[in-house]
Amino acid sequence: MLPMLAGVLGSQDRLGASHASLPDMALPDTDFDALARLAAGLFDAPIALVTLVDQEWQWFKAAVGTTETRMRIKGSFCAHTIAAGGAFVVLDASHHPVFRSRPDVAELPILHFYAGVPILIAGKAVGTVCVFDVAARSEVPKKQIDELRRIGDVAASLLKLKDETSRRAHREGVLLREQQRLAMALQAANVGSWLWDIRAGTVACDGAMMRMFGLQADGTASAKAVFSAIHPDDRAATFAKLRQAMAADEEYDGMFRIRASGRWLLGRGRVHDRDTKGVPLSFLGMTIDVSEQQDAVNRTRLLLKELNHRVKNTLAMLQSLARQTLRQTSDPAEFMAAFAGRLQAISEAHVLLSDYEWGTIRLSELISKQLRPYVSDYAEQVELHKDEILLGPDQAVGLGLVLHELATNAVKYGSLSVPNGKIVLTARGVGEEGGAVLHLTWTEVGGPPVREPRRRGFGSLLIERSLDKIIGSSVKVEYMPAGVTALIRLPL
Structure with a gap:
């Protein structure tokens, strides 16, 4: 192959245009x-x-007069057409200096005539x-070459059309996949979308939106049906x-409940066109x-309300504890030890209650x-x-x-004051x-002999009065020689 011809055929710009226009160039195409x-027919030619x-x-891509689907470009007539960039005609290849030695020219059947654009x-x-x-030809009318050039132009247009169709199909496929991914993401996030046609009085909804509102999942609902699904208490707002x-051309942002399910929905959107x-x-929006989240907010509000109530009660209890403890001792160090222990007891109970969101806690804990x-x-x-x-x-x-208080007393004087x-x-x-009641018995075992104290201290009073707020409760402490016993009755 001539160097100039090889350079033209190997041009990256030409090859890039060729492969970009039709990536499956090796496949025959009946459209051609x-x-x-x-x-x-134009040239009354067999091939x-x-x-x-x-x-x-x-x-x-298409052929008449041959079943071949390809041939090597070396020695090809069409290579010269590509190099020429315009019409190329060989009237008698057997006398042409380039083609006369080609097998299909020198041997039977002999190809004499070629015209290409x-x-x-x-x-x-x-x-x-x-x-x-x-058969060789003596001449080719210019009109025939012009018509052949028009056929070449049609082939180019068809290639461009098929390329654009392929690219559009690819883009549409990508868009469809993106839409499917978006729909799946919205569904996973429990987000519904809707378009309200205000004049027609209809709302086009996706499946998630239909499910949220408890409507039939056919894609379209009347605006009346959609608005009727909102809880009556939230509908006017x-x-x-x-x-x-709509009036201010601003974004709509509102929360409401669904009448049937009681679930909370957040709606957002704005006017789509006027x-x-x-x-x-x-009006275009999402729900x-x-x-x-709303349940969590409500729980937090209830917890804060409960915590506020408990803090007030606890502060009142601490004030009472502080006053009573001071009455029992004038020694600051002794006061701090006694008061700190009682404060810690309240703190431990509060920690447990906080862990359970101020609900109920187990007695064993x-x-x-x-x-x-x-x-x-x-354990021992x-x-x-x-x-x-x-x-x-x-x-x-x-x-x-x-x-x-019972444990503190046991450490000082009772069973916890000795190793065993x-x-x-x-x-x-x-x-x-009247309902369920807790009967709790505290018995000290293995401690020193016990005698009932001559006077009752604040600890004893605190034991008896700590449950005063609970109607029907009582604490009775008995100083048995073998150890202190406390009988606690607590309505549940």
């Missing part, structure tokens, strides 16, 4: 068959081709429309916000299910929290026989103080006429 037949040409091969894409010759004949957003007078025609600071081996020194008992906030705080002493606790839930 009519052009090949038209070219053959006609519509080809695409790369650096090594000439691919037949380039297929131009972006100014680059990417292929040809050509005809062959076994929702309408007012929508009207305000008529020439500025009247809203459609998000925020029930869990309260006992463990209050007694562990006073024993070196909880505290023996617990219990039913599964749940305590409310007032019960937990009051009982926590009782256990603290221990506490035996028996807790039973008993059904009585």
Whole structure:
């Protein structure tokens, strides 16, 4: 192959235009068959081709008079058409200095005549429309070449059209996949979308929106059905916000409940288009299910309200504890030790209640929290026989103080003042006429002999009065020689 010809065929610009216009250039395409037949008829030629040409091969997109689908470009007539960039004609190849030695020219059947025009894409010759004949010709009318050139132009237009169709299909496929991913993401996030046609009175909704509003999932609902699904208590405020957003051309942002399910939804959107007078025609928006977030907000409000109530009660209790403790001692160090212990007992109960969002806590956890600071081996020194008992906030705080005072007394004078002493606790839930009642027995075992004190200190008074807020409760302490016993009755 001539160097100049090889350079043209190997041009990266030409090859790039060729491969970009039709990536599957090696495959025949019946859409080009009519052009090949038209070219053959125009020249009354037995062979006609519509080809695409790369650096090594000439691919037949359509062919008349041959079953071949490709041929090597070396020695090809069409290579010269590509190099010429315009019409190329060989009247008698057997006398042509370049082609006369070609096998299909020198041997039977002999190809004598060739006429071809380039297929131009972006100014680059990417292929040809050509005809062959076994008979030589003396001349070719210019009109025939012009018509062949028009067939080449049609082939180029068809290639461009097929390329654009392919690119559009690819873009549409990408867009469709993006839409599917978006729809899946919105569905996973429980987000619904809608378009309200204000004049028609209809709302086009996706599946998520339909489910949120409890509507039939057919894609379109009447505006009346959608608005009727909103809880009556929230409907007027929702309408007012929508009207305000339309009038001020602002974004609508509002929360409301669904009448049937009671779930909270957050709606956002704005006017999508208006008529020439500025009247809203459609409203585009999205709706998000925020029930869990709203429930969390409501729980937080209730917890803050409960916490405020508990803090007030606790402050009043601490003031009373401080006054009573001061009455028992004038020694600051002794006061701090006694008061700090009682403050810690209240704190431990509060921590447990906070962990359970000021609901109920298990009796066993309260006992463990209050007694562990006073024993070196909880499993050996505290023996617990219990039913599964749940305590409310007032019960937990009051009982926590009782256990603290009993433990403090046991460390100073009772069973926990000696290595082998221990506490035996028996807790039973008993059904009585007024409801369930906790019967808790505190028994000290293995401690020194016990004698009833001559006077009752603040600790004894605190044990008896810590549960005063709970009607029907009582604490009775008995100083038995074998150890202190406390009998606690606490309505649940």
